[in-house]
Amino acid sequence: MARSDSRERILDAAERLFAEKGVQAASLREIGTRAHANPGSIYFHWKTKAELVREVFRRRLAPLDAERMRRLEAAQAAHAPDAVPLETVLEALVGPMLELVHGADRGGAGFLRLLGRTYNEPDRDLVRMLRRDHGATLERFRDALAQSLPDLPEEQLFVRFHFALGALAHTLGSDASWQLVVGARRRPASWEEVLGELMPFLVGGFGAPSASEGARRMKETA
Numbered sequence: 673m674a675r676s677d678s679r680e681r682i683l684d685a686a687e688r689l690f691a692e693k694g695v696q697a698a699s700l701r702e703i704g705t706r707a708h709a710n711p712g713s714i715y716f717h718w719k720t721k722a723e724l725v726r727e728v729f730r731r732r733l734a735p736l737d738a739e740r741m742r743r744l745e746a747a748q749a750a751h752a753p754d755a756v757p758l759e760t761v762l763e764a765l766v767g768p769m770l771e772l773v774h775g776a777d778r779g780g781a782g783f784l785r786l787l788g789r790t791y792n793e794p795d796r797d798l799v800r801m802l803r804r805d806h807g808a809t810l811e812r813f814r815d816a817l818a819q820s821l822p823d824l825p826e827e828q829l830f831v832r833f834h835f836a837l838g839a840l841a842h843t844l845g846s847d848a849s850w851q852l853v854v855g856a857r858r859r860p861a862s863w864e865e866v867l868g869e870l871m872p873f874l875v876g877g878f879g880a881p882s883a884s885e886g887a888r889r890m891k892e893t894a
Contacts, residue, residue, distance in 0.1 A: 679717050681707040686728050691786035695725055695798055726801055732772070732783050733802075737809040739768040744816060755819040762874050763867075765813050766840060770863040770870075784844045791841030817878065824882055832878050843870060 685707035689698035700721055704711050718724040743764035747756045772784055790798060818829055843866060861869075 678707075678709055678713050682709050682714055682717065682724070683728055683731060685709075686724055687732075687786060688782055690725070690728060691782050691789060694789060694793060695795055700724075722797070722801075725798065726805070728786075729802065730805060733806050736768055736772070737806055740764055740809055741812065743768065744812065748816070755822070756816055758817070758820040758878055759871065759875050761813065761816045761820055762836075762871060762878070766870065766874065767867060769840070769844070770867050788841050788844030791837065791844070821878060824878075828882055835877060836874050839870070839873065 682703060686698070686703045689703055689706060692698075700711060700714055703724075704714055714724065718727065744756070744761065747760045747764060751757070751760075769784070769787075772781075790802070814829070814833055817833065818824075818826070821829060824832075
């Protein structure tokens, strides 16, 4: 087996096992068995499990970050000198992630489940690693959202961004999220349909009146 083939098989096996069991629970021995590779070949490519974990995420998230930024920067250029509309910013953030299900070469649904599990079962070391390697992209989007919502206090923008990521994590990590309820029945949903349902929810959440404005309106109508 060529070294490049061995490397990709190990990464694929690690990605699947991390999604199934969690990063901490999946052992290098199990990964090697799933990849039909001996432990020595794993250590040949990565000196530690932490390095392997980092590469599993990097090979999917680096191109994802690049596509997100490409869309955001294109929107900023198109709308300059004005701020990018809220919905456009959110589409650039969320759309490329849901599109991952389109191709196994980008991780497909399996990597989306891994991301969902990572958000819902946070590992302190893993979270630190992801923030270090990929946090700059989220910061750029947070800045863009602040420009789209200039009247929203910074603290509330941070909270709503946190809630939005939570909704996205649930969507990624739950098979039930990829089904739409039609009456009493469920049917499979494409990523386009899921995005179509998720976007109004996110736009409505970010665009809602601030807490102080909401309280003021309640007093006026009381």
